[in-house]
Amino acid sequence: MNPADHTNDIIRLNFNENCYGCSPLVREGIERVLLKELHLYPGAPVRLENELARRFGLSVDQVIAGAGSVRLIDGLIQTLVDETGELLIFENSFVAYEQLAQAHSKKYRLIRQRDFICEPLSILHSLKPETRLAFLANPNNPTGTIISHDQLEQLLVQLPSSVYLALDEAYVEYVTDPAYPDALSLLNRFPNLIILRSFSKMYGLAALRIGYALADATLCRAMKKKQIPFSINRVAEEAALLALEDQLFVDYCKKENEAGRNYLLKELGDAGFHPLPSQGNFIYLHFDQRDDASHAAKALAGRGILVSELSGSGPQGALRIGVGDQPVNSRVVECLQHFHLP
Numbered sequence: 475m476n477p478a479d480h481t482n483d484i485i486r487l488n489f490n491e492n493c494y495g496c497s498p499l500v501r502e503g504i505e506r507v508l509l510k511e512l513h514l515y516p517g518a519p520v521r522l523e524n525e526l527a528r529r530f531g532l533s534v535d536q537v538i539a540g541a542g543s544v545r546l547i548d549g550l551i552q553t554l555v556d557e558t559g560e561l562l563i564f565e566n567s568f569v570a571y572e573q574l575a576q577a578h579s580k581k582y583r584l585i586r587q588r589d590f591i592c593e594p595l596s597i598l599h600s601l602k603p604e605t606r607l608a609f610l611a612n613p614n615n616p617t618g619t620i621i622s623h624d625q626l627e628q629l630l631v632q633l634p635s636s637v638y639l640a641l642d643e644a645y646v647e648y649v650t651d652p653a654y655p656d657a658l659s660l661l662n663r664f665p666n667l668i669i670l671r672s673f674s675k676m677y678g679l680a681a682l683r684i685g686y687a688l689a690d691a692t693l694c695r696a697m698k699k700k701q702i703p704f705s706i707n708r709v710a711e712e713a714a715l716l717a718l719e720d721q722l723f724v725d726y727c728k729k730e731n732e733a734g735r736n737y738l739l740k741e742l743g744d745a746g747f748h749p750l751p752s753q754g755n756f757i758y759l760h761f762d763q764r765d766d767a768s769h770a771a772k773a774l775a776g777r778g779i780l781v782s783e784l785s786g787s788g789p790q791g792a793l794r795i796g797v798g799d800q801p802v803n804s805r806v807v808e809c810l811q812h813f814h815l816p
């Protein structure tokens with residue numbers, strides 16, 4: 475794959491999308507469904523669930539596909555948190571947890587991060603008798619930080635079995651740190667662990683809305699009962715199956731992303747910014763003054779580059795910047811290097 479010419483494009487580095495698109499196998503393979511099956515209702519996504527179960531060595535009852543992992547987050551909140559229950563959500567984490575808790579009028583409390591990290595022990599310290607579910611994104615969006623296998627295991631050992639942990643691994647395929655948890659190996663030991671995954675990020679299928687959860691069979695059955703019929707469309711299921719076949723594409727994107735991530739971290743660090751080490755396909759830059767982040771975002775927007783401006787976990791502003799291909803990353807660096815505080 476050759477780097478694209480982005481000279482006149484608007485570059486979207488604000489949604490953590492895959493800058494390399496999706497696998498060519500997907501583009502070619504979904505043609506049959508697109509041309510011949512658009513008038514047919516989808517069935518339950520059993521082909522995909524069976525394939526995921528086979529790949530992960532699980533029973534198919536432990537797998538549930540959903541119309542994006544946000545739909546599964548929604549299902550978990552509806553299934554696990556009753557009127558008397560509450561949720562725990564880290565501040566400065568994936569916005570949908572809070573949005574969906576609010577949409578369902580569920581009680582929730584925010585847990586503070588420590589040094590931009592979702593510290594697992596903070597979950598334990600925040601528990602109340604009414605806590606039913608805690609969300610932990612690993613890597614965390616927007617900070618890109620991770621917790622290790624040992625930290626996860628320690629948390630699960632101490633977490634009461636009445637509290638579920640939704641471990642959101644939307645960016646798992648980008649992780650290169652060997653300390654990253656092998657959460658799958660803990661699934662059968664801890665029935666209160668739910669692993670959430672997405673086809674929107676590394677597999678580049680965000681438009682199609684497809685994701686999955688791996689969890690205890692009883693919980694998956696309960697969630698399937700609440701699913702909206704026909705909610706996973708035929709194109710999405712076919713595309714996800716094809717995407718799983720193309721390991722070369724995944725390997726390519728992972729390698730390029732790691733190189734781009736390292737480049738951005740080094741160059742922006744050298745330029746006096748404070749990037750956090752990231753394991754995702756984005757980096758997090760936090761600023762010392764509230765204003766700085768928005769001025770930097772405007773400077774980038776002036777060069778056609780859209781990034782995500784965040785309030786951060788304190789008064790200081792922050793930017794989340796997607797890792798692009800090399801020409802895009804150079805453009806980001808060049809723009810920020812010349813960016814002066816007002």
Ligand SMILES: Cc1ncc(COP(=O)(O)O)c(C=O)c1O
Pocket residue numbers: 489490541542543544545568611614615642644671672673674680683684685
């Ligand atoms: C941590 C995290 N989980 C889930 C999602 C959403 O994934 P999906 O597109 O599968 O709903 C995102 C998207 O940004 C995310 O950052």
